[in-house]
Amino acid sequence: MPVYNESRKYTIRLIFISLIVIIILRLFTLQILSSKYKDLAEDQGMFRKVIYPDRGIVFDRKKNAILQNTNISDLMVTPNKLKGIDTISLCNILEIDTAQFRKRIIELIIKNGRSRPSIFEPLLSKEKMAKLNESMFKFTPAFYLQDRSVRTFPYNAAANVLGYTAEVDTNFLKKHPDEGYVAGDYAGMTGIERSYEKVLMGQRGIEYWKRDNKNRLTERLEKGIYDTLSIAGQNLYTSLDIELQELGEKLMQNKLGAIVAIDPKTGGILAMVSAPTYNPNYLTGSERRKRFSELFLNPALPLLNRTVSASYSPGSTFKTLQALIGLHEGVIETNTRFSCSGAFYGCGGAKPMRCLDVGTFDLRNAITISDNTYFANVMQRVINNPKYPSLDSALSKWNGYMHGFGLGRKLGVDVPSEKTGNIPTPAYYDKVYGKGHWNFCTFRSISIGQGEVDVTPLQVANEMAYIANKGWYYTPHVVDSMDGGDKYNLLGRFKNKIVPTYIPDSIFEAVHDGMQGVVDRGTGAGAKVKDIVICGKTGTVENYFRGVKQQNHSFFCGFAPRDNPKIAIMCVVENSGRFGGTYAAPIVGLMIEKYLKDSITEKPRLDRIEQLSKLNLMPPRIAIELRKQDSLRHSKDSAYLLAKGFLKTIRDTTGIDEDQIDKDELDKAKKDKPEKKQPLTDSSLSKSDAILPKEKPKPDSKKNKGKTKPDSKKNKHKSKSDTKKNKHK
């Protein structure tokens, strides 16, 4: 019988062999032909742990660190070790209830799994930290503290210049797709944190870790041979003088406005005060979100950097530039005289522009006493100069000068969200009035810095640097140099000396004389500092908010010392009322004294600082707005406000709004066109009472107001752009 079945031993062997062959073939396809499994394995078995380097430190001109890093702890939890933890005392410390505690734990388990540590409470406050440290033994091993590096501002100053960092949102990720950001990363959102993000962030390191099925990191892959080290962010050296900045912020307390001080020799920004400001350390800790929405909803707009993002009509400070143009164009000479019998009548029947002092003035004196008629005549001569074939070309020439002086365009400062301001061009007037329907008399008010002309405080300060240097400037900038070299060539553009038009020194000397006169014996006497020759110019700017005339803005700009100027500075106090010399001039004086003498020691000067810083010039509309918001907060739930805060964050980070707004403005201006076409005979388009102070009301001022209604509308758009951020009511 066995013999009979002898052949079957081969069959059995064949079965064995064929099955093993099938298995080997299958292994061949699985392991060698397909690469899918390798990717899958890498996906789940490996973890790229990103190591965040410390951000770069920012120093001021005296090498004081004004923005650096500090460690704050996160409370971490590993949910599967929670058994036997004193939950109640932990809840007491963290000021939450046990239901919240449970909810958070469940959320973390869903997000990260049971056995992987997750953040239970990020960025513990100092008080919580102190309480936790005492009783941490009760909560181990489920809870532990982990340090995290956050930004800190040792001087609590320069918030708007330095900016803040925040978690990136989807919008940000979309805009920077190839820069290695992932959700949860922090990036600079405003200020130089944003403009120097590339160098401040440093280079991230990557550690490859093995990961297990519960998403825990077990050990380094191959003992870390594939890892790349992180490189700390580059330190930045700025031209800011932090003490000057602090003084500026102190002086601007309880006011709206801005101060910009520039070193005219280098273009380095010495101080950049936007008032009101905020404590920059507010936006670093655990309360960040709450405080951010508070700041954002504040109608005084503390998050707006007024030095670059707000624009104002320059008022009389503009006259210095008109003088330069007039002299250079040869339409006047330094001893050319115009007389003012009370107003400018160069436009025939049109409403005359008033002047304060009646008399006949040469250029120097015209600047010193800020004579409207003089500069209206100067600009009229420039615009109607027979040298130029048409009104268009004359205005274009004038535009060319203004652009050269850095107005009507972005200067290219390294602080983000810079606005262009507005220097009206022929195209602009064509749009507003229609081609051929405008002439000098249409816009004569811009000759004294009112009307359509708009400048940012930075542009004014830069203009002062230009005048101080007698014809050149460097693009203003905050950052002078950086550790480890300028790899991305971020600073290159600040090294080019800009000489817009050659204007002889003698012309500048004349303007300087006039400006010195302003401080020595004119409207800017408040800026006087002992032993320092200051050249300055005051400005008092009419403005409107939602069509309602507001208190005047007070302007002062200048430079010092006259020979070998070291500081060019401007200050604007919004809606302060009175003259430019009343508030802005003394603030500038103190700033100049502080910078040039290094400290202010005399008792009367110190008293002046205290007096000015206590002075409250907040316009009443801010208080009204605040009250409105309070009632809103009661009626609407906080989620609504938070959502709004979120929207603002997006707008803050995108920066699209600037161009958008400019366009809107134009569109609205267009809409006003039909209204204005009718009285084209310039009768109602003037800004007659521009310079008239409130204290001297004239009998016809009421009539004027009625007549200037279309103008006030136009102004409304302008002021809207200043205050656009609180229009979301």
Added chain:
Amino acid sequence: MYQKNQTISTDKDWITIWLFTIIAFIGLVCIFSVEFRTNDDFLKSLFAFNKNYSKQFFYLILCFIIATFILLMDSKIFTATPNILYVVGILLMISTFVLGKTVNGSRSWIPLGFMNLQPVETCKIFVSLALAKYLSRPETDFSKTKSQLIASGICFLPVIFSLLQNETGLALVYFTFLLPMYREGFPPVYLILGISLGVLLILTLLLPSLHLLIGLTVLAFLSFYFLRLKIKRNRSILMVIFISWAVSAVFVGLAVPFIFKHVFQKYQADRIFSMVGRDNPYVTADTAELTSPEIQAENKKAKTDTENYNVKQSKIAIGSGGLFGKGFLKGTQTQGDFVPEQHTDFIFTSLGENFGFVGCTILMLLYLALLLRIVFIAERQRSTFSRVYAYSVAAIIFFHVAINICMTIGLAPVIGITLPLMSYGGSSLITFTVLIFILVKLDSDRQMVLR
């Protein structure tokens, strides 16, 4: 003729012993790589008896002691005791219903203190011996249906208890005794039918039915072409080819879809497909309509998360090994515990990931060498008892290897059976040791006629 030989060194089949040792050692290395982390202390953990590899290490030592004992025993004891042992084995299986301990959902374990004994596992030895004993009886005529029925009864009785214990996988092992029975004259039809049905079923699960139908048709034409001379002489072969093609086609094209669509509940069908790591292709339009897309997506997710998980992870681990593997202790999947039951049923994945295609092929060739060596040993026996026993051992090892490895690479459903000599576990390791060393002992006494 019979000489009493007390030394164990002479006339043993050293090739088998070496193959046994090498495979068992590879198994130990694989278990080690599953559990060992580079910051553990190697020697300390090896002797601590708290890690699986240290336990396996001690089981292996125990196995060598048991092997030595078996080699020192008298061969006659194996021919004298099978019936009693068989009864004891059956009783042990029954006793699990009383004494049993539930491990992984099956009540098939008897706790012995230092280890757990699984009677279904050890019973394989007794059944092999009993089958050998029955077939080697002079009065057994295996060509008679009655003897065939009795032999089948001996083999399949444990299946019933095993099924009752919820150990489907181990129950299937007993069907492997068809192989030694086939060698002894059991009609081949059953074997062929069994194998081809099994293969066809697995293929229908693995491949889309259209591909399979094309493949079957090609196969029919090929066999027609190669057998054309024979067909000229005997027309009935053509009929056989045609009928088997038709039956297979109906099975694949109609029967299987019908069963999956209408006989099985959806969850049952899903479960069967998930055993091979595929999504159920027979989700009909009407059943799909009943459930909203969200629920479907959710179902799909839940399924991939739980049921397919084993096979998918196992395929990922093996597939990511590549040609040479990631290197010893460098497998991210193995070290990350991604494959469930990796030290027992899925031990092959650790080899696949760490040593790649080369390592896997070497292991498969080692198993093949062991199997062929056992067949070689079987064929050199003079006594039927030894030969039947040897074939039983080969069949058991073959079945375990084939099913276990096919299941890790997605060719067979996931049924919990171990990889011989490799998988962690005293019960399995000792069973295979005893099976193999009884064979070695019998082989060393092949000059004797054993009944």
